[in-house]
Amino acid sequence: MCLNLKKIGGLMIKSILKLFSVAFISVSLTIISTVASAEITINWPSIWVGKDSKTTVIRELVDEFNAANSGAIKVVIEEQTDYDIYAQKLTAQISTGDLPDVFTVGSDLLDILYRSGKAMDLAPHVNSDSHWNNVYPENALQSNMMGGQLTNLPYELFVTPVTYNKKLLKDAGYDEFPDNYDDFFKMCEAVTATGKVCTSQMTGKNAWTSMLWYSQALASAGGPDVYGKGLDHPAFVKAFEVMEKMYKYTTSDAIGADAGVSGGHFLNERTAVFMNGPWFIARYTSDGIPGLHENIGVAPAPMLSGGEGSPGGYVGGKQSSLAAGKQSDPAKEEAVVKFLKWLTTPENVARLSFSSGAMFIVKADLPSDMDRLFQEMNEQKGNAPYVAPIFINGIGSLPVAKEFSQALSALALGDVTPEGAVEMLKDAE
Amino acid sequence: MKIKKDEVIWLLIFIAPAIGLFFLFFILPILFLFITSFTNWDGISAEFVGFENYVKLFNKKTFIRAITNNLYWCLTAAIITVPLALIIALLLAHRSRGWKVFRTVLFIPQVVSSAAIAMLWAAMFNSEYGLVNFLLDYIGFSDYQNHNWLGNVRTANAALIGFSLCYVGYFMVIMLAKTASISDDYYDAANIDGASQFQKDVHITAPLIKSTFFLCIILAVIFNLRQFEYVYLMTAGGPANKTQVLVVYIWNELSVQRLGRGNAAGVIMIGIGALLLLTLRKLLKSETYN
Numbered sequence: 001m002c003l004n005l006k007k008i009g010g011l012m013i014k015s016i017l018k019l020f021s022v023a024f025i026s027v028s029l030t031i032i033s034t035v036a037s038a039e040i041t042i043n044w045p046s047i048w049v050g051k052d053s054k055t056t057v058i059r060e061l062v063d064e065f066n067a068a069n070s071g072a073i074k075v076v077i078e079e080q081t082d083y084d085i086y087a088q089k090l091t092a093q094i095s096t097g098d099l100p101d102v103f104t105v106g107s108d109l110l111d112i113l114y115r116s117g118k119a120m121d122l123a124p125h126v127n128s129d130s131h132w133n134n135v136y137p138e139n140a141l142q143s144n145m146m147g148g149q150l151t152n153l154p155y156e157l158f159v160t161p162v163t164y165n166k167k168l169l170k171d172a173g174y175d176e177f178p179d180n181y182d183d184f185f186k187m188c189e190a191v192t193a194t195g196k197v198c199t200s201q202m203t204g205k206n207a208w209t210s211m212l213w214y215s216q217a218l219a220s221a222g223g224p225d226v227y228g229k230g231l232d233h234p235a236f237v238k239a240f241e242v243m244e245k246m247y248k249y250t251t252s253d254a255i256g257a258d259a260g261v262s263g264g265h266f267l268n269e270r271t272a273v274f275m276n277g278p279w280f281i282a283r284y285t286s287d288g289i290p291g292l293h294e295n296i297g298v299a300p301a302p303m304l305s306g307g308e309g310s311p312g313g314y315v316g317g318k319q320s321s322l323a324a325g326k327q328s329d330p331a332k333e334e335a336v337v338k339f340l341k342w343l344t345t346p347e348n349v350a351r352l353s354f355s356s357g358a359m360f361i362v363k364a365d366l367p368s369d370m371d372r373l374f375q376e377m378n379e380q381k382g383n384a385p386y387v388a389p390i391f392i393n394g395i396g397s398l399p400v401a402k403e404f405s406q407a408l409s410a411l412a413l414g415d416v417t418p419e420g421a422v423e424m425l426k427d428a429e
Numbered sequence: 430m431k432i433k434k435d436e437v438i439w440l441l442i443f444i445a446p447a448i449g450l451f452f453l454f455f456i457l458p459i460l461f462l463f464i465t466s467f468t469n470w471d472g473i474s475a476e477f478v479g480f481e482n483y484v485k486l487f488n489k490k491t492f493i494r495a496i497t498n499n500l501y502w503c504l505t506a507a508i509i510t511v512p513l514a515l516i517i518a519l520l521l522a523h524r525s526r527g528w529k530v531f532r533t534v535l536f537i538p539q540v541v542s543s544a545a546i547a548m549l550w551a552a553m554f555n556s557e558y559g560l561v562n563f564l565l566d567y568i569g570f571s572d573y574q575n576h577n578w579l580g581n582v583r584t585a586n587a588a589l590i591g592f593s594l595c596y597v598g599y600f601m602v603i604m605l606a607k608t609a610s611i612s613d614d615y616y617d618a619a620n621i622d623g624a625s626q627f628q629k630d631v632h633i634t635a636p637l638i639k640s641t642f643f644l645c646i647i648l649a650v651i652f653n654l655r656q657f658e659y660v661y662l663m664t665a666g667g668p669a670n671k672t673q674v675l676v677v678y679i680w681n682e683l684s685v686q687r688l689g690r691g692n693a694a695g696v697i698m699i700g701i702g703a704l705l706l707l708t709l710r711k712l713l714k715s716e717t718y719n
Contacts, residue, residue: 008439012443088684091472091684091686094472095472095473095686095688112471112472112473112686115473115474116472116473203580203667203668204665204667205665251556251557252556252557252575252576252577253555253556253557253577253580254580255577255580255581255667255668256577256579256580256585256664256667256668257580261555398684398685398686399685399687401685402681402684402685405665405667406491406666406667406668406669406670407669409580409667409668409669410668410669410670412668413580413581413582413668413669415582415668415669415671416669427489427490
C-alpha cells in the first residue's frame with residue numbers, strides 16, 4: 001500500500017486553516033459583543049453559600065448591588081461549598097498569580113498573599129476615602145498593612161466559647177458549666193451515666209472543633225502568648241493531656257469525623273458540649289432538633305489549675321478577610337473597591353450579623369433584638385481578659401497546623417503519648 | 430508500507446503534534462518536577478537546597494509508611510483483586526443464565542463517581558449509624574457495635590483496601606472480553622475428549638487469556654500506586670497517618686506550600702513506579718503480554 005501523504009497533508013492543512021478561520025470569527029464576535037456591553041463582571045468565589053449561615057444575606061447583598069449598578073457592574077458568585085477545598089484552591093491561585101476579582105482569605109494565607117504581589121493594594125483607596133476609616137475601628141486597617149501595602153480588609157471575627165446543652169447537663173445534675181477541667185471531667189462522667197455523650201470531637205480535615213478545644217487548653221496552660229514560646233513549652237503537652245481525656249468522653253466516630261458529623265451530634269442532642277464560632281448560632285435553630293436553641297448555654301472554656309492563662313479567657317481571632325486580585329483595568333479596580341465598600345457598610349454588616357450570628361470587625365449598629373447566644377458571647381468576649389489566637393493561626397506554620405489532626409488522632413487512639421503528639425508536630429515543622 | 434522520500438517531511442508533520450503534546454504535557458512537567466525537587470520552592474520563591482528534600486523525606490516515618498501502604502495496595506491488587514476478577518470472568522464466560530446482569534452489576538462502580546462511592550462507603554463504615562456495624566451486630570458480632578472502621582489504626586487500612594475490591598468489575602470485563610475471542614474449536618475438541626467445564630476453564634480459557642491477566646495485573650499495580658481519591662476522601666491518610674499513601678502525602682506537602690519537597694516525593698514516586706513496572710515485566714515475562 002502506498003499512501004499519498006502529500007495529498008492527505010494538503011487536505012489536512014486546508015481543514016486546519018478552515019478551523020482557524022471559524023475560531024477567529026467566533027472570538028472576534030465574542031470580543032465585539034463584550035466590548036459593546038461594557039459591563040464589568042466581578043467574579044467572587046464565595047464560601048458563604050449552601051448551608052453557611054450567611055448565605056441568604058450575602059445573596060441579597062449581591063443582588064441589591066447588581067440591581068443598583070445594572071448595566072455597569074455585575075458581581076457573579078462562584079459557589080465554593082467546601083471550606084477546605086476552597087482554601088486549597090486559593091493557595092494554588094495565589095501561587096500561580098491567578099487570583100479571583102474578589103475573595104475571602106484566612107489568616108494563614110495572608111503572608112503568602114502579600115508576598116505573591118498579586119493582590120490589589122487597597123492602601124491608596126483607604127487613604128483617599130473616608131468610608132474606610134469611618135467603618136473600621138482605629139488601627140484595624142493599619143495593623144493589617146505589610147510593607148506599606150494593604151492587601152486585605154479584616155472582616156469576620158470570631159470567638160469560640162463553649163456551648164452546652166443545659167437540659168442534658170441538668171439531667172446529669174449540673175446547673176452551671178464547670179470553670180476548671182477537674183470539675184469538667186467529673187461532669188462528663190455524670191453525663192455519660194445518663195446515657196448521653198459528653199463532648200463533640202473530630203479529627204477529620206483540620207480537626208476544627210477539637211482544635212478549638214486544644215487552643216483553649218493551650219491558652220489556659222501557657223497564656224495567650226503561648227505560641228511565641230515555641231513547641232518545647234510544656235503547655236503544648238499539657239493541652240494534649242486534656243485532649244487525651246476529652247476523647248474518653250466523645251462519640252465513637254470522632255476519629256475521622258468532620259465538622260458535619262461533630263456538629264450533627266450536638267444539633268441532635270446526642271452530645272452535651274460543643275465548641276464552635278458564633279456563625280453556628282443560626283444552625284441551632286435551622287438544623288437543630290426542636291427547642292435546642294432555648295436549651296443552649298454559653299460559657300468560657302474551663303481552666304487548667306496552675307496554668308498561665310486567666311479565667312474567662314477566650315480564643316478567637318480573624319476568621320476571614322476580604323481581598324481582591326490586582327487589576328490592570330482602573331475601571332474594574334474601582335468597581336471592585338465599590339463592591340468591597342458595599343460589603344463593609346455598617347448597615348449591611350449589621351444585616352449579616354443579625355441573620356447569621358457572625359461577628360464582624362466593621363463597626364455596625366446591631367439591633368437590640370440580636371440573638372441571645374450572640375449577646376452572651378459578645379458580653380463574655382467583652383469581659384474576657386484576652387482573646388488568644390486559635391492553634392492553626394497562632395502556630396504560624398502551615399505544615400504544623402496540617403499535622404495537628406493526625407497527631408490528635410494518634411493521641412486519641414493511644415498510638416502516642418501527649419509528648420509524642422507534640423513530637424509529631426515538631427516533626428512536621 | 431512503502432514511504433517515498435519526499436513524503437518523509439509529511440510524516441514528520443503528522444507526528445509533530447503528538448510529539449509536541451507529549452513533550453509539553455509529560456516530558457516538560459517531569460523535567461520541571463525533577464529540577465524543582467532540589468529547591469525549597471514555596472510557590473513564590475525558590476532556592477537550591479541540593480538533596481535536602483530527599484534526605485528529609487526518607488527520614489520521615491509518615492513518608493516511609495506512605496510507600497509501604499502503596500505497596501500493600503499494589504500487592505492486594507495483584508494477588509486478590511485481579512485473580513478474583515479472573516475467577517469471575519471464567520464463571521461469566523460460561524454465559525450462564527443472568528450472566529449479563531452480573532457483569533453489569535460488577536461493572537457499575539466503574540461508571541459511578543469515585544467521590545460518591547467513597548462517601549457512600551464512609552457512611553457505611555460509620556460507627557454510629559453505618560450499615561456494616563448494623564449487619565455485624567445483626568448476625569451476632571456485637572463486639573463490633575460502634576466500631577470505628579476507618580478511625581481505628583488496626584482496621585482502617587483493611588477497610589480501605591477491602592472496599593477497593595468493588596472495582597474488580599473493571600478487570601473482569603477486560604478478561605471477559607478476551608474470552609470471547611477464543612476460538613470454539615478448542616472447546617469442541619475438549620468436549621470430544623470428555624473434558625469437564627472446570628478442566629476447560631483451567632486448561633483452555635485460563636492459559637489463553639494469560640496475557641490479558643498479566644496486563645490487568647500491571648494496570649492494577651499502576652492504578653494502586655497512584656491511589657488518591659478513596660484515601661483522601663475516606664481517611665485523608667489518618668488516623669495517625671496510618672493509611673497515608675504517596676499521592677495523598679504529596680498533596681499534603683503541596684497544600685502547605687512545600688512544593689519543592691512535594692515534587693521530590695513525586696520524583697521518588699515516579700522512580701518507584703518505574704521500578705515496579707520493570708520488575709513486573711521481568712516477572713511476568715514481557716513477551717506474554719506484548
